[in-house]
Amino acid sequence: MEISRSLKRIIVIELFVPVSLLTIGIYHGLMQTIYRAGLLHQANALKLDYYQGLTLHGVINAVVLTTFFAVAFGHATITYYLKREPNLLVAKLSMWLMIVGTVMAAWAMLSGNASVLYTFYPPLKAHPLFYLGAALLIVGSWLPFFNWAWMYSQWKKINSEVKTPIAVIGTLVNFTIWFVCTLAVAYEVLVLLIPWSMGWTKTIDVTLSRTLFWFFGHALVYFWLLPAYIMYYTMLPKLAGGKLYSDLAGRIAFFSFLILSIPVGVHHQFADPGITRGVKMFQGVLTFGIAIPSFMTAFNLAASMEYAGKQKGSKGLFGWIKKLPFLDPDRYLFAYMICGLILFIFGGLTGIPNASYQLNNVIHNTAFLPGHFHMTVAGPVFLAIIGMSTFLIAQLKGKKIFWPKINVIIPYLWMIGVFIFSSGLMWGGLIGEPRRTNLGLSYLNPSSPLYRPDWVPTTMLALAGGVIMFVAGMLYFVVFFGTLLRKKTEDAVLVLPESEVLHFEKRVPLLDKFKPWLVVMGVVLLLAYVPALWGIYKNNAPKAPPYQISNPMPDTLTVLKK
Amino acid sequence: MIDKYEKGIFITSALVMMLFIFSLVYSLDKKSRNITECLPFNKSYRNGRVVKIDDKTYQVFMVAKMWAFDPEKIYIPVDSDVDFYITSNDVVHGFNIAEKNINLMAIYGGVGKTTVHFDKPGVYNIVCHEYCGTGHQFMHGQVIVNYPESK
Numbered sequence: 055m056e057i058s059r060s061l062k063r064i065i066v067i068e069l070f071v072p073v074s075l076l077t078i079g080i081y082h083g084l085m086q087t088i089y090r091a092g093l094l095h096q097a098n099a100l101k102l103d104y105y106q107g108l109t110l111h112g113v114i115n116a117v118v119l120t121t122f123f124a125v126a127f128g129h130a131t132i133t134y135y136l137k138r139e140p141n142l143l144v145a146k147l148s149m150w151l152m153i154v155g156t157v158m159a160a161w162a163m164l165s166g167n168a169s170v171l172y173t174f175y176p177p178l179k180a181h182p183l184f185y186l187g188a189a190l191l192i193v194g195s196w197l198p199f200f201n202w203a204w205m206y207s208q209w210k211k212i213n214s215e216v217k218t219p220i221a222v223i224g225t226l227v228n229f230t231i232w233f234v235c236t237l238a239v240a241y242e243v244l245v246l247l248i249p250w251s252m253g254w255t256k257t258i259d260v261t262l263s264r265t266l267f268w269f270f271g272h273a274l275v276y277f278w279l280l281p282a283y284i285m286y287y288t289m290l291p292k293l294a295g296g297k298l299y300s301d302l303a304g305r306i307a308f309f310s311f312l313i314l315s316i317p318v319g320v321h322h323q324f325a326d327p328g329i330t331r332g333v334k335m336f337q338g339v340l341t342f343g344i345a346i347p348s349f350m351t352a353f354n355l356a357a358s359m360e361y362a363g364k365q366k367g368s369k370g371l372f373g374w375i376k377k378l379p380f381l382d383p384d385r386y387l388f389a390y391m392i393c394g395l396i397l398f399i400f401g402g403l404t405g406i407p408n409a410s411y412q413l414n415n416v417i418h419n420t421a422f423l424p425g426h427f428h429m430t431v432a433g434p435v436f437l438a439i440i441g442m443s444t445f446l447i448a449q450l451k452g453k454k455i456f457w458p459k460i461n462v463i464i465p466y467l468w469m470i471g472v473f474i475f476s477s478g479l480m481w482g483g484l485i486g487e488p489r490r491t492n493l494g495l496s497y498l499n500p501s502s503p504l505y506r507p508d509w510v511p512t513t514m515l516a517l518a519g520g521v522i523m524f525v526a527g528m529l530y531f532v533v534f535f536g537t538l539l540r541k542k543t544e545d546a547v548l549v550l551p552e553s554e555v556l557h558f559e560k561r562v563p564l565l566d567k568f569k570p571w572l573v574v575m576g577v578v579l580l581l582a583y584v585p586a587l588w589g590i591y592k593n594n595a596p597k598a599p600p601y602q603i604s605n606p607m608p609d610t611l612t613v614l615k616k
Numbered sequence: 617m618i619d620k621y622e623k624g625i626f627i628t629s630a631l632v633m634m635l636f637i638f639s640l641v642y643s644l645d646k647k648s649r650n651i652t653e654c655l656p657f658n659k660s661y662r663n664g665r666v667v668k669i670d671d672k673t674y675q676v677f678m679v680a681k682m683w684a685f686d687p688e689k690i691y692i693p694v695d696s697d698v699d700f701y702i703t704s705n706d707v708v709h710g711f712n713i714a715e716k717n718i719n720l721m722a723i724y725g726g727v728g729k730t731t732v733h734f735d736k737p738g739v740y741n742i743v744c745h746e747y748c749g750t751g752h753q754f755m756h757g758q759v760i761v762n763y764p765e766s767k
Binding site: 097103105108171175177178259260261264299300302303306323325326327328329330331335338339342343345346349350353354357406410411412414415416417418419420485486488489490491492493495496497504557593595596597598601602603604605606608 | 619621622624625626628629630632633636637639640641643644653654655656657681682683702703706707708710712714715717718719720721723724725726727728729741743744745746747748749750752753754756
């Protein structure tokens with residue numbers, strides 16, 4: 055379909071800004087593997103500190119890129135499937151809020167005033183602009199959601215008997231989750247952290263802040279993931295040359311995410327004091343519940359691809375695999391999606407020990423964890439984002455893909471890199487290698503008394519994977535910016551690949567409205583989090599003063615002494 | 617209306633998850649010994665020390681601070697039980713004895729408790745695994761088991 059110049063420009067900018075920043079994020083990804091493998095025995099390189107780089111890596115890759123992309127992709131899917139454009143004023147305002155917020159936070163991080171990592175646990179204190187920037191980015195991402203929800207209700211009035219397109223359900227489910235979970239982090243940032251970092255309040259409740267963060271933090275991973283799921287359901291079967299096996303299961307999967315994405319955050323706090331065992335156990339069980347929609351998706355997509363292979367005359371039980379368009383430059387999105395899915399099988403499996411209350415003790419906060427989540431967020435999520443960003447840029451600007459044959463190889467290279475990288479990290483995690491640590495200064499420095507030779511092979515393996523990922527990342531930048539800078543040769547349009555469904559299924563009214571699901575979501579959320587918050591309130595733990603990253607004395611005392 | 621493979625998708629997914637949840641509940645009692653317990657905080661926990669209860673039972677009141685564990689080295693005899701009480705004096709720290717799968721967060725205003733049985737002599741490294749500022753990578757401690765030397 056044709057879309058207006060202004061909307062095109064908004065989507066293109068919302069892809070261009072985070073992908074440009076991603077260059078910094080990926081650079082610091084590589085640098086960490088170098089420090090950790092002990093090739094550098096220093097606190098910083100090129101005037102950027104390890105922990106500053108780690109903060110940039112986390113915030114840019116996991117928050118800025120994903121949020122910008124979700125909004126840009128949301129504009130594209132809602133516009134394409136509802137056949138009308140969102141309010142441009144709202145879209146522009148949202149874009150500017152997100153950009154201004156990102157610039158604020160980027161300044162705080164690059165100037166070294168916010169090396170607190172993307173989880174910004176108090177009582178480590180960052181510059182107030184870091185918190186404010188994060189808040190603006192989040193508020194900016196809310197605005198289009200309100201607009202889309204209104205557009206959907208208008209559309210529904212006319213099309214009350216038509217099935218809501220699955221992409222629209224996915225987008226609205228995703229942003230509902232996002233809106234609800236970010237309320238907690240907005241409270242943490244605006245009510246607790248900003249006044250405290252400005253010095254207006256003296257102390258902060260650490261467990262409460264952590265709990266509010268993880269109320270947001272785990273739902274965040276589904277906010278990353280659902281745009282990829284939307285692509286899997288609505289595009290992958292088509293690209294594979296088949297049809298979506300079960301439309302119904304897809305809808306159930308999305309609504310299950312709505313119910314279960316948020317009330318599982320405490321599984322990040324299994325090792326925390328201040329939260330009772332009952333709450334941990336309950337949210338641990340819910341965590342396994344959230345795996346059901348992912349399992350359903352795995353079966354559903356495999357069935358859809360098997361059907362595609364059989365349509366092309368495959369033989370035998372697994373012959374269909376050979377018939378899939380793995381290296382077709384015209385259908386490069388298939389390559390990005392299938393590599394993401396393969397990684398996600400292992401990403402999902404390695405998440406099980408993390409989610410299990412008892413097993414978590416083995417690997418909690420060790421290198422196992424980044425090993426696991428690089429196969430999810432740097433797997434299906436990242437590959438879907440970079441593949442789709444190239445796709446949208448090419449379409450909306452009317453350009454041909456730059457280096458199309460390289461473009462289709464990038465996801466495979468990336469996938470191999472992630473497998474090697476994650477194997478190294480997970481192996482290290484199992485023998486106690488911590489995450490978030492500049493190992494090169496101590497544990498992997500042969501001249502240090504803390505030297506741990508058993509971590510040499512694990513960190514070297516992670517380095518090898520990291521280098522491959524870096525090369526794939528650089529090739530992606532060449533393809534993305536190369537495509538953007540090409541001469542316009544095609545018509546600028548927005549045409550998303552659209553899968554048909556295999557079976558005709560009657561519309562199920564329950565799977566076509568949000569209200570009942572929202573009610574269930576609210577009930578489960580209250581059941582999971584009221585006891586957690588009540589426990590923290592009753593515990594009434596002493597609150598902590600702010601600390602700078604380089605000073606073991608609290609900030610308030612240091613100020614008094616001056 | 618629901619096709620048989622579709623039904624298969626739902627049932628298989630649910631069964632697999634029930635198996636996991638069953639294992640989780642089943643192992644709760646047997647293994648819960650080294651899982652974080654939370655205790656109400658009082659200031660005495662901020663005083664790092666080792667307390668000997670009897671020949672085979674010790675209490676360690678561990679205070680994590682920027683950037684050291686207090687006490688930093690703990691000497692205990694072989695075959696003893698140690699109750700660790702862990703808190704933080706400042707920012708969030710981690711407490712990990714990888715060989716014993718002991719894994720807790722040290723948090724200001726909170727006390728985590730766990731019990732460990734050390735049946736083999738050796739040096740067990742304690743690593744801080746939560747970022748706690750510029751000295752994080754040097755924050756380290758040891759439990760030295762075989763003290764006094766066994767016969």
